[in-house]
Amino acid sequence: MSIVAISETTGSQGDEIGRELARALGYAFADREIIMKAAERMKFLYHVDWNDPLLYDLVLNTERLSVAEGARLMREALQSASVQPTERSLAQARDLSLAAQARARLVMEPSTRHLRLSIAVTGGQLTVSGGVESPALRDTVVKLLGATPGVAVVTDEITVVAPPTFARV
Known part of the structure; x- marks a missing residue:
């Protein structure tokens, strides 16, 4: 329609x-x-x-x-x-929908809602990139995104970046 x-x-x-x-x-x-x-x-x-x-x-x-x-x-x-919709346009709509659903999962989870990650989906294959503070948080993100209905594969391009430390002078 x-x-x-x-x-x-x-x-x-x-x-x-x-x-x-x-x-x-x-x-x-x-x-x-x-x-x-x-x-x-x-x-x-x-x-x-x-x-x-x-x-x-x-x-x-x-x-x-x-x-x-x-x-x-x-x-x-x-x-x-x-x-009229084509196979290509329908596939693009599915991919955009999956990416939006994946972002929603991250926003709904208190431990991940503050993250600014990039999410792209092509043919049900989700790629996530950006920076997180710990390997445990990266694992949480990958697990959440992998549980998104319709996502077949999650490619993890997340970088673990240690938070800055400040020395006392």
Whole structure:
């Protein structure tokens, strides 16, 4: 299923176009509060700004369109083969989802939530890199990430870095 985001400014009829499109396609219509929460989540998990027009395949100026015309244009665009998911795009989405789930595991664990680690996933193979204070903490990280459903292999590129010591003068 495609995701359709409609940015609404005062008088744009974005809400009306969205409701009409959802009705015509049999989609559920999500109100602005749900969309804003999703935007915050996307920014946190994927470092993507929901309001960036370069992320979208179609941007409409609704000042000159009726609700019916806006919904029709979007319906036609959604039927285009160029916006249908491919095996590659689905795999990328799975990898991004696994990376986000892995990061969430680290955030939920008190002993690892302070860490700034890099996580990348390709084909279910997770690579983690960065620095930790001890071998035990590295083991905890690897164990947590390996328990993420869908992660087949964890490649550990973590460096154990001793915390700095300060001498008294």
